[in-house]
Amino acid sequence: MTQAQVVRDHHAGIHGLRGACVLAIFCYHVVNSGLVPVPSTEALVFIRWLCDGWRYGVEVFFMISGYVIVHSMRRHQNVTLFLRDRVLRIFPLWIPLAILLIAGAWFMGQVTGTTVRRFPDPLLLVPSLLILAPVLHVPSIHPAQWSLCYELFFYGFAAVAWANRTRMFWCVLLSFIPACIFVILFPRALFFIPGVLVALFEYRLRTLAPVFRWGWLGLPIAWVTWLMTDIENAALSRTLVDFAAAGMLGLMGVAFLGALCFFVWLVLFRANTKNSLLSSKSMQWLGTISFSFYLVHPIVMGAVKRIALPFLRFDQWVGIGFFVVASFALSCVVSYWTWRLLEVGFRRWLASSFQVPGALALKK
Numbered sequence: 001m002t003q004a005q006v007v008r009d010h011h012a013g014i015h016g017l018r019g020a021c022v023l024a025i026f027c028y029h030v031v032n033s034g035l036v037p038v039p040s041t042e043a044l045v046f047i048r049w050l051c052d053g054w055r056y057g058v059e060v061f062f063m064i065s066g067y068v069i070v071h072s073m074r075r076h077q078n079v080t081l082f083l084r085d086r087v088l089r090i091f092p093l094w095i096p097l098a099i100l101l102i103a104g105a106w107f108m109g110q111v112t113g114t115t116v117r118r119f120p121d122p123l124l125l126v127p128s129l130l131i132l133a134p135v136l137h138v139p140s141i142h143p144a145q146w147s148l149c150y151e152l153f154f155y156g157f158a159a160v161a162w163a164n165r166t167r168m169f170w171c172v173l174l175s176f177i178p179a180c181i182f183v184i185l186f187p188r189a190l191f192f193i194p195g196v197l198v199a200l201f202e203y204r205l206r207t208l209a210p211v212f213r214w215g216w217l218g219l220p221i222a223w224v225t226w227l228m229t230d231i232e233n234a235a236l237s238r239t240l241v242d243f244a245a246a247g248m249l250g251l252m253g254v255a256f257l258g259a260l261c262f263f264v265w266l267v268l269f270r271a272n273t274k275n276s277l278l279s280s281k282s283m284q285w286l287g288t289i290s291f292s293f294y295l296v297h298p299i300v301m302g303a304v305k306r307i308a309l310p311f312l313r314f315d316q317w318v319g320i321g322f323f324v325v326a327s328f329a330l331s332c333v334v335s336y337w338t339w340r341l342l343e344v345g346f347r348r349w350l351a352s353s354f355q356v357p358g359a360l361a362l363k364k
Helices: 003-008 012-031 042-076 079-112 122-129 145-163 169-175 177-185 187-200 202-212 215-228 240-245 249-269 281-288 290-314 316-353
Strands: none
Touching: 012 042, 012 249, 012 281, 012 290, 012 316, 042 079, 042 145, 042 187, 042 215, 042 249, 079 122, 079 145, 079 290, 079 316, 145 169, 145 177, 145 187, 169 177, 177 187, 177 240, 187 202, 187 249, 202 249, 215 249, 240 249, 281 290, 290 316
């Protein structure tokens, strides 16, 4: 397999992993919905603690993004085209959804007479819509906005690194400094790096494939060790320096290496495995709508939770079951249509209107 083939081929494992990531994040929101009973035994407390690690599906998304960013840059061979493609990846879905959230919060406030969500100051609304929170101290419109902000910054870092790739060695090193500072300030962004490394050295890693045959074990190792750091806040609070002072760099290092081994295994051994769960039609479909699902499902879950509350008075587990089934089914339906109308339709219209080459391919 040539390096050109590595870049060009569809990777079923990575695409299915997107679906697995949004499933994990959905399950995390179910567990932390306030509807699930408080654990009553030590075993249940431990299980609940492990379930809190499902929120790190976002970190797995970052690994995928790091991998895709490198291949996207190689495909475009042009910084401007790369950035246009990335903007067309995020904003055709984000802007309409953000405006809908703001308008919906205002409307509910008018109807109920209560403040559902504080309307952003006009001066702060633009940076909020440009997804600059939490790097800038502006209001967040959506609970998942922080991860999109991380993505946008790393698109910029990738563009700077690519633009300087043919210059002097010291200039190339300097181009990586902003990304390093970002990771120090926002440690959850650390997991872009495994994806980038695998993409950069994929062709060489294939010669070492036997070494990574058991690399899938890296995922549970990374899951538990990253969870042991108790890292959660996406805003500027606990930096890598703070974790180092608390003696947690070892745990973070193990989590990083575990994630790296897992991602190498995934890329090398799960590209087109027909019998793999990640390659199943359901996971491939969920991977296709994963971006829409990621942004839509918290909104849907909030609405369904209000409907599920009366069922809790009848039977707690009946109410929880209704909440899970209704939330997932409705999230899938809404996500499919937002994907079709906004991610595909609106994006194609924008790409054709502004004559953006390469954007019509709809590659992540």
